[in-house]
Amino acid sequence: MIVLRPPGGRSLQLRPRALAVGAALTLLAVVLGGLTLVGVDRPAPDVPAILAGGGNPADRFILLDLRLPRLATALGVGAALGLAGAVCQSLLRNPLGSPDVLGFTQGAATGALVVVVLGGGSLALGGAAMAGGLATGLLGYALVGRHGLAGHRVVLVGIGVTAILSGVNGYLLTRAPLTDAARAALWLTGSLDGRGWVNALPLLAALAVLAPAILASGRALQLIELGDDLATALGVPVGRLRPLLLAAAVALVSLAAAAAGPVSFVALTAPHLARRLTRAPGPNLLPATLLGAALLVAADLVAQHAIAGQQLPVGVVTGVIGGSHLVWLLAVGRRSGRL
Numbered sequence: 274m275i276v277l278r279p280p281g282g283r284s285l286q287l288r289p290r291a292l293a294v295g296a297a298l299t300l301l302a303v304v305l306g307g308l309t310l311v312g313v314d315r316p317a318p319d320v321p322a323i324l325a326g327g328g329n330p331a332d333r334f335i336l337l338d339l340r341l342p343r344l345a346t347a348l349g350v351g352a353a354l355g356l357a358g359a360v361c362q363s364l365l366r367n368p369l370g371s372p373d374v375l376g377f378t379q380g381a382a383t384g385a386l387v388v389v390v391l392g393g394g395s396l397a398l399g400g401a402a403m404a405g406g407l408a409t410g411l412l413g414y415a416l417v418g419r420h421g422l423a424g425h426r427v428v429l430v431g432i433g434v435t436a437i438l439s440g441v442n443g444y445l446l447t448r449a450p451l452t453d454a455a456r457a458a459l460w461l462t463g464s465l466d467g468r469g470w471v472n473a474l475p476l477l478a479a480l481a482v483l484a485p486a487i488l489a490s491g492r493a494l495q496l497i498e499l500g501d502d503l504a505t506a507l508g509v510p511v512g513r514l515r516p517l518l519l520a521a522a523v524a525l526v527s528l529a530a531a532a533a534g535p536v537s538f539v540a541l542t543a544p545h546l547a548r549r550l551t552r553a554p555g556p557n558l559l560p561a562t563l564l565g566a567a568l569l570v571a572a573d574l575v576a577q578h579a580i581a582g583q584q585l586p587v588g589v590v591t592g593v594i595g596g597s598h599l600v601w602l603l604a605v606g607r608r609s610g611r612l
Contacts, residue, residue: 302567343468346472346476352565359556367427375435376413378537379435385531386445398531403527413427413430475531476531526540569587
């Protein structure tokens, strides 16, 4: 670790391995994004020329109206889920404290599903997803109380809330017309198919506002992981900061669900993998964000080309990867006596 102490300023800690991992993840996201834009089944002839305003109308439509907004949505959703997962796991001091397990994702899906079933527009979809996610967060907070936010109680409550909301979602599907139910079922799986700028821009705007504020709280999150009493003694306003950061995480998860549906397990997997790659203590907010973005773009590429002539929903791929990772976490936790 390298510590920089500028005259009259706060010290800055630099971890070379974490910086190298961040650079590698950024490069990986760029490469995967390039593969998405260039295409595999139907390569664009000259991507730089089209991005500069050239190319024929058909190639411009494929690149600018289909592939580019899909890539932007994938990057935004992956980054939002990775960052939100790192915040939740750090605040709750629990490796299973991801938005998927806590029910935030399912709550956002319930709110958005109401709009999908009723035939509302994209703006209403984002608002309903936000309302559903925040309502689920408030419900979980009320059930566990202020002193139950660290430990396994909050995870157990989240599992129960998720089960209840899954039943509600199933009921909503039975009440919808057949065409709307089929569209909603695909959305509930988590899909990037047909995503446009109307899906990507609200999430990217939220990331531009919330991500810098969350990243600036990285030092405070690292202290909170050591315990509330110690963090408070070192000057961290835990009682005020925890609900604010949880609300920001729920907002990111809700907007990600509105953009691409409840994509599962990215929020759980990305922070764990980032921590293993950097081997650094603390929440590893930026590596988790970059890894979430790269992971979702990679999963989308697999979903598009794993089966010839058929596209899978991206949620299927992330579910297989993340579900396997969750089983591994439970097995490791049981062997170490933590579960």
